[in-house]
Amino acid sequence: GDSVTQMEGPVTLSEEAFLTINCTYTATGYPSLFWYVQYPGEGLQLLLKATKADDKGSNKGFEATYRKETTSFHLEKGSVQVSDSAVYFCALRPSYNTDKLIFGTGTRLQVFP
Amino acid sequence: AAGVIQSPRHLIKEKRETATLKCYPIPRHDTVYWYQQGPGQDPQFLISFYEKMQSDKGSIPDRFSAQQFSDYHSELNMSSLELGDSALYFCASSSTSRDTQYFGPGTRLTVL
Numbered sequence: 481g482d483s484v485t486q487m488e489g490p491v492t493l494s495e496e497a498f499l500t501i502n503c504t505y506t507a508t509g510y511p512s513l514f515w516y517v518q519y520p521g522e523g524l525q526l527l528l529k530a531t532k533a534d535d536k537g538s539n540k541g542f543e544a545t546y547r548k549e550t551t552s553f554h555l556e557k558g559s560v561q562v563s564d565s566a567v568y569f570c571a572l573r574p575s576y577n578t579d580k581l582i583f584g585t586g587t588r589l590q591v592f593p
Numbered sequence: 594a595a596g597v598i599q600s601p602r603h604l605i606k607e608k609r610e611t612a613t614l615k616c617y618p619i620p621r622h623d624t625v626y627w628y629q630q631g632p633g634q635d636p637q638f639l640i641s642f643y644e645k646m647q648s649d650k651g652s653i654p655d656r657f658s659a660q661q662f663s664d665y666h667s668e669l670n671m672s673s674l675e676l677g678d679s680a681l682y683f684c685a686s687s688s689t690s691r692d693t694q695y696f697g698p699g700t701r702l703t704v705l
Contacts, residue, residue, distance in 0.1 A: 512692065523683060524636070524696040531692065569635060579626060579649035580638035581694060 482507045482574040486584035489567075493591050499557040501587045503544075503570035506551065511572040513537075513546050513553040514581065518567045527555075527568070560591045595620055597686050597697030605703045606674050614669040614700045618686030624648065625667040626685040626694055627659060636683060642667055643691070674704045 487502040505511065515527040515537070528537030533548035544555045553570060570584040598617040606612050618625050624643045628636040638651035642661035653659075656674075661667045671678060681701050685694035 514693075516696070523698040524685075526693060526695060529693060579624070579641040579643075579691065580651050581626075581628075581636075582638075583635035585635050 482509075482511070482572065482582055484570050484572055484582055484584035486568075486570050486587050489586075489588035491587060491589045493560055493589070495562055495591055495593050496559045497591075499555070499560045499564075499589065501555040501568055501570075501589070503553045503555065503584060504551050505553065505570075505572050507572060507574055509575035511574050513544070514571045514573070515542070515544055515553070515555050516569045516571060516583075518569065518586070520566070524569065560589070562591045562593055565589055565591045597684055597695055599682075599684050599697040599700050601700060602698065603701050603703075605705065607705055608674055608676065610674050610704075612671045612674060612702060614671070614682055614684075614702070616667045616669070616684030616686075616697060618665050618667075618684075619695055622686035622688050622695075623665055624687045624689070624691050625661055625665065626687075627653075627667070627669050628683040628685065628696075630681040630683060630699070632680070639669070671702075676704050678702060679704045 483506045512531045514529045516524040517527045528539045530537040530546035536545045567586045569586045571581045626641040627639040630636040639653040641648045645661045659669045681699045683699045685696045
């Protein structure tokens with residue numbers, strides 16, 4: 481079935497370091513891919529999305545490219561800040577005729593000054 | 594910009610009681626989704642509604658029911674509560690295109 485696999489956390493970085501959070505997926509159809517961020521005690525915020533192969537989503541310095549050949553959607557940021565500390569969820573919507581999002585287990589990012 | 598509103602934000606119930614969670618979508622959004630997030634887990638899809646009709650169904654227990662009203666708000670009704678129902682319940686909404694789901698802040702349900 482459809483699934484999302486994320487790298488386990490926590491990921492601990494110093495401020496201004498480069499960030500990569502790996503996400504791979506399994507899907508039988510043509511999924512859309514998303515990254516959501518959850519700050520402590522808050523809900524899920526959409527960070528970026530990509531709806532077809534080779535699309536690049538970007539927002540607030542974060543980027544992810546939908547790579548069909550490697551079934552991946554890795555999240556990257558060139559220079560992290562303390563305020564980026566949160567849990568990051570990779571998610572997929574399996575096809576246009578289903579509503580559900582399937583989430584990965586989440587990766588906690590901790591950025592220290 | 595207006596966001597998804599959920600009420601209450603926190604709810605404490607005893608086992609075997611009932612609970613009702615409410616969700617008010619972003620204005621002009623006609624689709625509502627419900628998710629359950631257990632402690633330290635990823636969100637799990639429960640159910641969705643489009644134009645007041647059930648659109649898709651996930652792992653929603655038979656003890657739970659939901660509906661969407663004419664003003665597009667939605668309610669999740671939970672009966673015979675169990676300890677394992679303690680979780681964060683998210684509502685999300687989207688426009689007719691349904692390509693992106695925008696999440697509310699969640700309702701934290703604690704069952705004692």
